[in-house]
Amino acid sequence: MSPKGLRIDPARVFRALGHQARLQIAQALSGGELCVSDLRELVGSSWSTVSEHLSVLREAGVVTSTKQGNRVAYRLALPCVATFTNCLLAAAKGKQVEVRTCCN
Amino acid sequence: MSPKGLRIDPARVFRALGHQARLQIAQALSGGELCVSDLRELVGSSWSTVSEHLSVLREAGVVTSTKQGNRVAYRLALPCVATFTNCLLAAAKGKQVEVRTCCN
DNA sequence: TGCGTATTTCGCCAAATGCCGAAACACACT
DNA sequence: AGTGTGTTTCGGCATTTGGCGAAATACGCA
Numbered sequence: 001m002s003p004k005g006l007r008i009d010p011a012r013v014f015r016a017l018g019h020q021a022r023l024q025i026a027q028a029l030s031g032g033e034l035c036v037s038d039l040r041e042l043v044g045s046s047w048s049t050v051s052e053h054l055s056v057l058r059e060a061g062v063v064t065s066t067k068q069g070n071r072v073a074y075r076l077a078l079p080c081v082a083t084f085t086n087c088l089l090a091a092a093k094g095k096q097v098e099v100r101t102c103c104n
Numbered sequence: 105m106s107p108k109g110l111r112i113d114p115a116r117v118f119r120a121l122g123h124q125a126r127l128q129i130a131q132a133l134s135g136g137e138l139c140v141s142d143l144r145e146l147v148g149s150s151w152s153t154v155s156e157h158l159s160v161l162r163e164a165g166v167v168t169s170t171k172q173g174n175r176v177a178y179r180l181a182l183p184c185v186a187t188f189t190n191c192l193l194a195a196a197k198g199k200q201v202e203v204r205t206c207c208n
Numbered sequence: 209t210g211c212g213t214a215t216t217t218c219g220c221c222a223a224a225t226g227c228c229g230a231a232a233c234a235c236a237c238t
Numbered sequence: 239a240g241t242g243t244g245t246t247t248c249g250g251c252a253t254t255t256g257g258c259g260a261a262a263t264a265c266g267c268a
Binding site for chain 1: 112113115117118122124127165182184188193196
């Protein structure tokens with residue numbers, strides 16, 4: 001369930017995050033781990049859709065998942081994603097942001 | 105030619121960078137401005153294809169362009185993109201990177 | 209004005225993506 | 239074993255994307 005031989009491909013990471021719902025998921029996970037049902041409520045689409053979004057994120061190495069009892073908990077594997085997204089959100093408001101530790 | 109009323113949409117920025125050629129272009133531009141011909145040589149596809157990639161990047165707010173005599177010079181509008189990409193490249197090698205100023 | 213170079217737009221096609229419901233799986237609990 | 243809950247996979251469809259060559263546009267210069 002965890003990434004064994006997974007090489008990060010930057011373009012793939014970007015592509016994974018290049019979708020409103022998946023970006024929303026990644027941001028939500030920056031606050032701690034969540035299971036599929038939580039995320040389904042968050043993005044408001046079907047189980048299958050959310051599950052597919054999660055597998056895109058997982059295969060890109062953005063998130064990892066672990067089984068916890070009956071459910072699967074997802075967590076952010078690349079913390080810098082949250083930081084960078086905050087930069088972009090700041091840019092969206094025309095502000096400038098300085099960040100201390102950007103990566104991993 | 106410069107972005108007038110352009111609101112940055114984070115998901116759109118990610119999507120724009122979620123393609124090998126466009127990411128390559130963005131990285132090349134982090135070293136300074138370049139014109140379409142330069143970038144065409146870099147990515148090795150047709151004029152039209154490169155031009156379309158550039159318009160995707162421009163509409164996402166990742167790059168800006170200015171006419172300089174006969175040609176159009178492109179430059180990176182979001183420096184944090186370069187920083188973040190370096191983070192990902194480092195992650196691709198299993199390393200950890202600390203960065204001082206991440207954004208803009 | 210007319211010519212040549214640099215870039216963009218257009219029309220088209222093939223491939224990839226996003227979405228859903230149904231079916232399949234996995235696991236905890238009785 | 240059987241039931242229920244949580245999650246993933248499958249089949250199919252509509253939409254988007256990526257690519258190219260040809261045509262159109264923009265501009266500098268003679």
